[in-house]
Amino acid sequence: MHVSDYELFEVPPRWLFLKITTSDGTVGWGEPVVEGRAKTVRTAVEELMDNYLLGKDPQRIEDHWQTMYRGGFYRGGPVLMSAIAGIDQALWDIKGKHYGAPVHDLLGGAARNRIRIYQWIGGDDPADVAEQAREKVDAGFTALKMNGTGKLERIDSPAAVSAAADRMQEVREEVGDAVDVGVDFHGRVSKPMAKRLVEALKPHDPFFVEEPVLPEHLDDLGEIAQHTTISIATGERLFSRFDFKQLFEDGHVDLIQPDLSHAGGITEVKKIASMAEAYDVAMAPHCPLGPVALASCVQVDACSPNALIQEQSLDIHYNETSDVLDYLSDPSVFDYEDGFTEIPDGPGLGVEVDEAHVREQAEKDVDWHNPVWRHDDGSVGEW
Known part of the structure; x- marks a missing residue:
């Protein structure tokens, strides 16, 4: 062959x-x-x-x-x-x-029967988060994630900090403390703002704060960690075990988020997961992507003891024309129940791609690019 x-x-x-x-x-x-x-x-x-x-x-x-x-x-x-x-x-x-x-059998076998998942609420510039949180919890999700802020200046106003804390408070009051709510800083927050925000969010007990600083500034995580007991998550913009090495040695991250479509695939992320386990760090693979990426994530989650929860992009704000399950012949493989999805036990990745639908959609003009944000003075801001 x-x-x-x-x-x-x-x-x-x-x-x-x-x-x-x-x-x-x-x-x-x-x-x-x-x-x-x-x-x-x-x-x-x-x-x-x-x-x-x-x-x-x-x-x-x-x-x-x-x-x-x-x-x-x-x-x-x-x-x-x-x-x-x-x-x-x-x-x-x-x-x-x-x-x-299934792939996880070839990687040592399953360490679990299912993996917990979380659901996105809000958008790039978060709004209506309390209402959306209630809808997702009513649909059976037990964990949520939202962007913490929209565009921020390097050193922004007290009102900007209060707005982020108020959004988190609204969600917490709507869904209670039995639901986990992660807050994504998206790398759009500078070090001084990250320190202020983690302190402001602490009373509302986020599940984690994600990418509190850009990957270029991971050496600042120690200073941010001194300002909070909230778990710190990062790693979607790190691409190999070599990129993660210093992060583990520094000891300030609690949850890593390698992306199975960016960090070298199944082979590499399984190694990253094992490295993380040695440092008592949990894993929640990054996956705002399609069904093949998600299937790959779940296969690695299945055989990684330190996998905590899985991101998935159903109904995420980017998916305006097509969604994750549209490309599968049998969408039920990712049925979500009680905030979990079962580990697929079919051969390979455990999903069957609807090739006819893929070919049909590939005829369309696809040219997605992330927005470029600018501050009031015209300078480029972090998205």
């Missing part, structure tokens, strides 16, 4: 799917994408497939990963690691189908 063909499909709302076919007709699916840079990642996937993987035995996944990563003098970063990630997902899907087993 060897890799004989591949196809790429850019589909709405902002996803890129990869289909790899082998000489015996086995098909594996991956989701290699950087949101807003799909065409760039597409080119990187084509380079790796055309120059290396075509004609190779798909089952030598570790060797392929090492070759794709170490075979280039310049390595790492979002584009290359996302290209590797999607290829890696597809190879694991093929291997699982070849042996008639």
